[in-house]
Amino acid sequence: MGCSACPLFLLGGIFVFFKSAKYRKSFLKSLLFVLPGVLITLIFVIYPVLNTAWLSLNSWNGIGGAPVTWVGLQNYVKTLTSAKFWNSMLNAFYFMIGGFVVLMPIAFGMALLVTSKMKGTKFFKAAYLMPVMLGTTAVGLMWTFLLNSNFGVLAQFLKAIGHGEWIINWLATPTVNIWCVVLVNEWMYAGYNMLIFAAGIVAIPDDVHDAALLDGCTGIKKIIYITVPLCKNMFMVFSTLCITGCLKAFDIVWAMTNGGPMDSSATPAVLLYTQGFQYKLMGRSGSISIILLVLGLVLSILLNQIIFKEKD
Amino acid sequence: MRMKKKLIAVLMSMAMLASTGSVCFAADKSDDSATDYDVENREYKDVTITLHTRWDEADTSGPLYQAIVDGFMEKYPGIKVETIQIPTESEWLNSESVLMADKSSMPNIIVEYGGSRVAGYVQQDLIVNMDPYYEQYPEWKERFNALGEGMTDYTAYGYEGTYGVPFTAYEVMLFYNEDILKANDIDPASIKSWDDLMSACEKLKANGVQPFEMGEKDDYRFGHLHSVLNYKTYGCDMAEKLGSREVAYDGDEQKEIYTMIKDATDKGYLGTNLLGNDDGQERSIFNTGGSAFLFMGTWFCAEDHTGLELFDNQKIHAMRFPYVNADYEFDDMGGGNEAYYVVDTGDADEVAASVLFMKYMTSEDVVNTFYEGYPAPMSVNVTTEAGDYLTKEANDVIAGTKEVRGDIENYDSATHMINTVRQALQGIAMGNSVDEVGKTITDLISEYE
Numbered sequence: 001m002g003c004s005a006c007p008l009f010l011l012g013g014i015f016v017f018f019k020s021a022k023y024r025k026s027f028l029k030s031l032l033f034v035l036p037g038v039l040i041t042l043i044f045v046i047y048p049v050l051n052t053a054w055l056s057l058n059s060w061n062g063i064g065g066a067p068v069t070w071v072g073l074q075n076y077v078k079t080l081t082s083a084k085f086w087n088s089m090l091n092a093f094y095f096m097i098g099g100f101v102v103l104m105p106i107a108f109g110m111a112l113l114v115t116s117k118m119k120g121t122k123f124f125k126a127a128y129l130m131p132v133m134l135g136t137t138a139v140g141l142m143w144t145f146l147l148n149s150n151f152g153v154l155a156q157f158l159k160a161i162g163h164g165e166w167i168i169n170w171l172a173t174p175t176v177n178i179w180c181v182v183l184v185n186e187w188m189y190a191g192y193n194m195l196i197f198a199a200g201i202v203a204i205p206d207d208v209h210d211a212a213l214l215d216g217c218t219g220i221k222k223i224i225y226i227t228v229p230l231c232k233n234m235f236m237v238f239s240t241l242c243i244t245g246c247l248k249a250f251d252i253v254w255a256m257t258n259g260g261p262m263d264s265s266a267t268p269a270v271l272l273y274t275q276g277f278q279y280k281l282m283g284r285s286g287s288i289s290i291i292l293l294v295l296g297l298v299l300s301i302l303l304n305q306i307i308f309k310e311k312d
Numbered sequence: 313m314r315m316k317k318k319l320i321a322v323l324m325s326m327a328m329l330a331s332t333g334s335v336c337f338a339a340d341k342s343d344d345s346a347t348d349y350d351v352e353n354r355e356y357k358d359v360t361i362t363l364h365t366r367w368d369e370a371d372t373s374g375p376l377y378q379a380i381v382d383g384f385m386e387k388y389p390g391i392k393v394e395t396i397q398i399p400t401e402s403e404w405l406n407s408e409s410v411l412m413a414d415k416s417s418m419p420n421i422i423v424e425y426g427g428s429r430v431a432g433y434v435q436q437d438l439i440v441n442m443d444p445y446y447e448q449y450p451e452w453k454e455r456f457n458a459l460g461e462g463m464t465d466y467t468a469y470g471y472e473g474t475y476g477v478p479f480t481a482y483e484v485m486l487f488y489n490e491d492i493l494k495a496n497d498i499d500p501a502s503i504k505s506w507d508d509l510m511s512a513c514e515k516l517k518a519n520g521v522q523p524f525e526m527g528e529k530d531d532y533r534f535g536h537l538h539s540v541l542n543y544k545t546y547g548c549d550m551a552e553k554l555g556s557r558e559v560a561y562d563g564d565e566q567k568e569i570y571t572m573i574k575d576a577t578d579k580g581y582l583g584t585n586l587l588g589n590d591d592g593q594e595r596s597i598f599n600t601g602g603s604a605f606l607f608m609g610t611w612f613c614a615e616d617h618t619g620l621e622l623f624d625n626q627k628i629h630a631m632r633f634p635y636v637n638a639d640y641e642f643d644d645m646g647g648g649n650e651a652y653y654v655v656d657t658g659d660a661d662e663v664a665a666s667v668l669f670m671k672y673m674t675s676e677d678v679v680n681t682f683y684e685g686y687p688a689p690m691s692v693n694v695t696t697e698a699g700d701y702l703t704k705e706a707n708d709v710i711a712g713t714k715e716v717r718g719d720i721e722n723y724d725s726a727t728h729m730i731n732t733v734r735q736a737l738q739g740i741a742m743g744n745s746v747d748e749v750g751k752t753i754t755d756l757i758s759e760y761e
Binding site: 065174277282 | 402412415435437738739
């Protein structure tokens with residue numbers, strides 16, 4: 001049961017509880033079942049969010065015992081008027097573009113491959129999932145070396161084919177660096193998202209495929225008119241995960257560039273971390289967290305309502 | 313029966329609330345009036361202290377530091393020392409910020425570089441004042457030399473007392489490859505000034521030799537260059553002038569410093585892949601003859617150079633960093649490399665055990681054993697001869713130094729400045745102009761203050 005339904009359930013339960021002894025026993029049983037989930041959500045989700053929201057309205061340098069001073073919306077004003085923040089939002093937007101334009105088609109294509117009847121799908125599944133199993137730090141370090149403009153594999157390859165002039169410091173050039181991180185991120189998570197789409201593809205009943213075959217709908221046409229529409233829920237799941245994931249992208253960025261140079265490749269999550277723990281601006285960091293939370297919720301709801309809503 | 317059940321339920325709830333709420337009444341600062349400063353003659357039973365450091369197990373010094381911990385626990389079996397070791401500077405700073413955010417997670421001893429970060433802790437009465445312990449043990453205070461004073465004195469911030477125990481020290485120097493310079497007809501003894509160094513770089517570059525191969529991916533590299541050029545141009549008191557904002561970061565004096573760095577960068581003297589190399593790669597390249605010069609702190613002397621031909625053949629040498637203004641030839645960047653600050657966690661036993669650990673760590677035998685394995689300059693007096701030829705050369709340079717300061721941003725009361733300035737300087741490697749560097753710093757100062 002979703003957390004949003006809990007308050008309603010509790011109010012209703014309280015009413016029934018005091019109304020009749022007949023329902024009291026089953027109410028208590030129901031309460032016991034949801035209580036662990038509610039408690040975990042309250043302690044690890046609701047409380048930190050409320051505490052962060054309160055911190056975002058204050059100024060605190062992060063030292064235990066130091067005074068926490070009320071500043072109202074000042075942190076939000078400073079954040080929303082900060083060039084660094086908007087640069088980080090642009091980087092998050094690049095992540096989203098990469099997610100929808102690069103990752104989604106590739107993951108969907110991989111899912112079609114591994115759910116097809118061709119030979120070797122087990123090998124493909126394992127191969128596509130390997131980057132996910134490597135771990136973010138290992139992937140980040142690996143690609144940092146691959147992209148080194150002196151001794152990296154890419155630089156050596158370009159030199160070998162006579163295009164040494166194309167070599168630049170990919171991870172230190174603004175815009176290029178964040179796109180390198182984005183593409184590495186897509187490489188790493190293609191296999192994981194393949195599983196999401198594969199789950200939707202295998203759920204399509206066989207008789208739908210048979211009917212399509214009878215009507216001459218095969219190949220690309222079957223994918224466009226049958227598979228994609230029937231996998232709409234999977235696209236919804238992917239979209240929500242993609243948007244929230246892009247807004248909170250941290251680990252791969254930190255592993256590859258530390259958000260630098262000069263915060264040029266910082267995402268909002270990297271920024272909130274550095275603002276809080278390097279610059280000791282905990283209130284400002286909190287305001288970034290709340291802005292991300294609200295943005296993530298709004299974007300997810302909008303996307304699902306506008307794009308994926310069932311037409312009447 | 314029903315009333316009984318209700319009563320039990322209410323009592324259980326109260327017990328849960330009381331136990332949860334008791335954390336709010338946890339012990340705060342230890343009571344000074346009752347403190348016993350005689351930490352040696354005290355019983356310790358099942359006391360655990362946590363030490364947050366930058367010790368690197370992969371470095372020569374790592375096992376030596378661990379040996380100190382092991383030796384201490386053997387001598388004082390009632391005290392257990394747990395260590396949190398994070399070698400990478402940025403990760404270590406972030407970890408410290410997280411742990412120091414709440415009393416319940418604060419380590420008992422933190423390693424720090426002094427400056428405004430520590431001043432912030434001192435302001436919150438989180439750092440133990442060592443003066444009463446030095447009064448108890450005057451021979452202990454005698455063990456320290458002047459190199460570490462800057463890390464323990466916070467009178468400039470308005471706090472009297474001695475905070476922190478310095479250990480290793482450093483000075484930023486210029487190291488050079490004798491063979492490369494000889495092959496290019498450059499006499500190292502002729503390099504006294506920054507202009508001399510730039511002339512040598514020009515000659516090397518013309519001959520296809522890379523003068524420096526700096527690793528500015530670790531942004532402290534330009535940060536250190538900025539600090540040392542300031543001291544060599546304007547003298548060490550520029551640290552206080554910048555810290556008090558008497559001198560502006562976008563003023564003419566600082567633009568002159570940025571210009572020196574930018575000119576050297578644009579001419580390719582400082583590196584071919586500034587933002588792609590980190591400081592580890594920088595040292596590796598120098599150690600294997602890939603560059604002629606390296607400017608680095610004297611911890612470089614104590615690193616493991618086993619098997620490296622240049623060191624085996626004594627082809628790497630140390631010299632004082634060149635002056636810009638001859639008046640400040642002997643003003644240098646250096647001082648305490650690290651200091652250990654005892655955190656007042658509110659537990660008197662933990663504080664006493666932490667102070668005792670520091671006393672043990674800086675005792676003569678322990679320091680000598682450490683120095684014999686890692687012959688870096690020390691803030692604690694060393695009474696043994698050790699170290700290779702390079703350490704001796706570095707010590708000779710240090711002996712002639714008249715004044716030192718550490719990272720210039722550490723003298724600023726705003727804790728963000730070290731990150732702000734270093735990030736802005738990194739912009740030079742990205743092609744930013746000197747005006748842009750100054751503007752970036754001043755814009756960020758306005759934003760954060």
